[in-house]
Amino acid sequence: xxENRKLAGIETTRRGFLKTTGAVAAGLTLAVQPxxxxxxxxxxxxxxxKAVTVPDADATHWPRYGEAEEKAVLELVRSPVYDPIFALxxxxxxxxxxxxxxxxxxxxxALTSMFFALNLPPGSxxxxxxxxxxxxxxxxxxxxxxxxxxxxxxxxxNFDLEDAKKRLTKDTxxxxxxxxxxxxxxxxxxxxxxxxxxxxxxxxxxHAHGAKLKGKYTGSWSRMAIYSFQASKPLPAIEGGMxxxxxxxxxxxxxxxxxxxxxxVPKGSVYEKYAGSGIGVKFRMHPMAAALAxxxxxxxxxxxxxxxxxxxxxxxxxxxxxxxxxxxxGRKDIERLYYSWNMLFIDEAQAGxxxxxxxxxxxxxxxxxxxxxYQPQHKLPVYAESEWWHHKPVIPELPGTDKANATxxxxxxxxxxxxxLTDQYVKAFEKVWAHRxxxx
Numbered sequence: 001x002x003e004n005r006k007l008a009g010i011e012t013t014r015r016g017f018l019k020t021t022g023a024v025a026a027g028l029t030l031a032v033q034p035x036x037x038x039x040x041x042x043x044x045x046x047x048x049x050k051a052v053t054v055p056d057a058d059a060t061h062w063p064r065y066g067e068a069e070e071k072a073v074l075e076l077v078r079s080p081v082y083d084p085i086f087a088l089x090x091x092x093x094x095x096x097x098x099x100x101x102x103x104x105x106x107x108x109x110a111l112t113s114m115f116f117a118l119n120l121p122p123g124s125x126x127x128x129x130x131x132x133x134x135x136x137x138x139x140x141x142x143x144x145x146x147x148x149x150x151x152x153x154x155x156x157x158n159f160d161l162e163d164a165k166k167r168l169t170k171d172t173x174x175x176x177x178x179x180x181x182x183x184x185x186x187x188x189x190x191x192x193x194x195x196x197x198x199x200x201x202x203x204x205x206x207h208a209h210g211a212k213l214k215g216k217y218t219g220s221w222s223r224m225a226i227y228s229f230q231a232s233k234p235l236p237a238i239e240g241g242m243x244x245x246x247x248x249x250x251x252x253x254x255x256x257x258x259x260x261x262x263x264x265v266p267k268g269s270v271y272e273k274y275a276g277s278g279i280g281v282k283f284r285m286h287p288m289a290a291a292l293a294x295x296x297x298x299x300x301x302x303x304x305x306x307x308x309x310x311x312x313x314x315x316x317x318x319x320x321x322x323x324x325x326x327x328x329x330g331r332k333d334i335e336r337l338y339y340s341w342n343m344l345f346i347d348e349a350q351a352g353x354x355x356x357x358x359x360x361x362x363x364x365x366x367x368x369x370x371x372x373x374y375q376p377q378h379k380l381p382v383y384a385e386s387e388w389w390h391h392k393p394v395i396p397e398l399p400g401t402d403k404a405n406a407t408x409x410x411x412x413x414x415x416x417x418x419x420x421l422t423d424q425y426v427k428a429f430e431k432v433w434a435h436r437x438x439x440x
Contacts, residue, residue: 034320038431043439045364051428052366054421059414060368063236065292072291084290086263088242091294096217098244100251103290104258107206107228107241108135109283114202114224114243115143116280117254122390124173126202127164130378131157131401132178136204137377144390148172149378151396154403155345156329158185161193163400174200179208179218182234182304182337183327187213187221209235210304212335219244224254229289234304234339235296240289258283304337310414310422311338317426318344321433323351341372342411345404353436359409361439365428372410376401 042048076084085103092101104110118124122144128137130149137147151163159177175194177185187203194201205211205219206228212218219225227233229240245251248266255262256271260278265271271279315326327343346355355371362369377383378395386392414422432439 034317034430035322035433035436037434038427039434041431041434043361043364043431043435044366045361045439050364050366051431052421052424054418054424056368056412056414056418056421059416059418059421060412062415063231063238063296064415065295068295068298069292072295073288076288076291080287082284082287084287084294085285088285088290088294088297089264091297092242092244095297095300096220096244098220098246100245100248100264102243102245102251102255102258102264103285104241104243104283105285105289106230106239107226108139109258109281110226110228110241110243111135111204112139112142112281113254113258113283114226115140115145116257117224117245117250118143118145118174118200119253120145120173123171125169125171126174126176127167127172127199128176129159129178129401130376130398131180131374131404132204132377133206134377134380136176136178136206138382141389146171146389146391147377147383147393149393149396149398151398151400152180152404153329154400154407155325155327156183156185157181157327157343157404158183158329159190160400161186161189163398165193167396168197172197172199174202176202176204178204178206179211181207181327181339181341181343182211183329184208184211184213184218184334184336186329186331187218191221206230206233206241207339208337209233210300210335211337213331214333223247224250229293229296232340234337235293235300237289237293237296240285240293257281304335306417307338307413307415308336310417311342313419314342314411314422314425315344318429321351321429323347323349323353324429324433338413340413342413343372344409344411345407346409347407351433351436353433353440355407355409357439358432358436361432361435362409362428365431367425367428368412370410372408373405374408376405 044050089101089103125146125148127148127150129152131152148167151160153160157180201222203222203225205225208218225244227242229237231238252265252269252271255265256274257280262275325345348354359369359371383393
């Protein structure tokens with residue numbers, strides 16, 4: 001068994017993984033409709049046996065570190081140096097084919113440095129989804145920038161370009177899509193529109209390390225992009241981040257802001273004179289985080305493929321059930337990954353059961369399901385209070401965001417191959433759907 005497979009907790013080969021996935025898909029062609037299977041079994045919520053009996057505690061454990069990470073950290077304990085930081089930056093540029101990369105103490109600091117590197121005048125607007133973590137938006141205020149809250153497509157959870165078009169003003173200078181839990185945004189369409197309108201394109205790729213659109217990595221479609229290495233992320237370093245820059249000028253300005261040593265800034269740069277002081281803050285990555293990130297980068301692509309295959313084993317069956325959908329753009333030219341949640345959505349009218357009742361019944365069967373509500377940024381107090389902003393943001397109505405929060409059913413993302421548990425999840429859903437009229 002390869003070291004990468006040990007680290008990822010993978011106990012079967014990818015070929016076998018895909019073979020079993022195909023077997024499940026083939027089973028969907030049976031005469032018995034998925035929604036009718038389990039009709040002769042008593043629901044757990046009514047006193048029947050649970051469909052899910054396999055423990056899932058280790059199935060969702062993350063991060064999964066092994067001997068390579070332990071060795072790398074131990075070497076640093078014995079001989080503390082900063083070299084892993086610069087080695088990670090070199091590794092990142094080589095792996096993703098980008099010209100400039102800068103390591104940070106976290107994704108938030110990478111975003112803050114990116115906003116500084118933009119060098120836009122106060123009052124400049126940046127279009128960004130409200131359905132995101134605060135770090136994508138709130139650091140804008142430190143530089144007088146103004147977020148324009150854009151809606152999401154409630155089935156992709158990603159930036160809604162059509163909504164963005166309605167919110168364009170004379171002060172809009174940039175767009176900042178977020179690739180939500182590993183699903184690439186429509187960067188080709190966003191770039192086309194941005195070019196037409198003279199807008200800068202940025203990317204928050206904190207959830208999408210290694211995802212691709214048209215064979216091109218997320219984080220490579222824009223002038224600048226960021227990644228997060230926080231412990232829950234697809235590439236976990238417990239804490240850490242990376243900034244990616246297409247131009248040396250952007251890299252050097254960001255580096256001068258975050259690193260008093262100006263590592264990576266070439267001689268002759270206009271920022272060279274600030275070596276020893278910098279012009280802002282110290283956001284340097286911890287070398288132990290860099291060492292962990294370097295180890296995790298080596299197995300990234302394999303982990304992403306294996307995780308996606310396992311989600312397909314589950315979702316190809318679940319999405320056969322009436323009124324149940326998954327987070328997808330439907331595009332065939334993407335390579336997505338999964339992270340943190342496996343997001344499903346229920347159309348209550350089509351399903352014939354409410355989300356509340358469905359989740360209650362699924363939980364009784366042993367499914368780790370939840371009615372996910374992700375906090376939209378535009379509804380938080382900090383955006384409504386003038387004292388924090390050069391220009392206070394407009395607080396809009398975002399129906400797509402509201403719909404996502406009203407229809408989402410979050411399942412865990414399994415971080416190791418658990419075919420028996422996955423199959424029991426399918427059985428639990430089919431059992432609940434077979435009795436959904438009774439439950440409703």
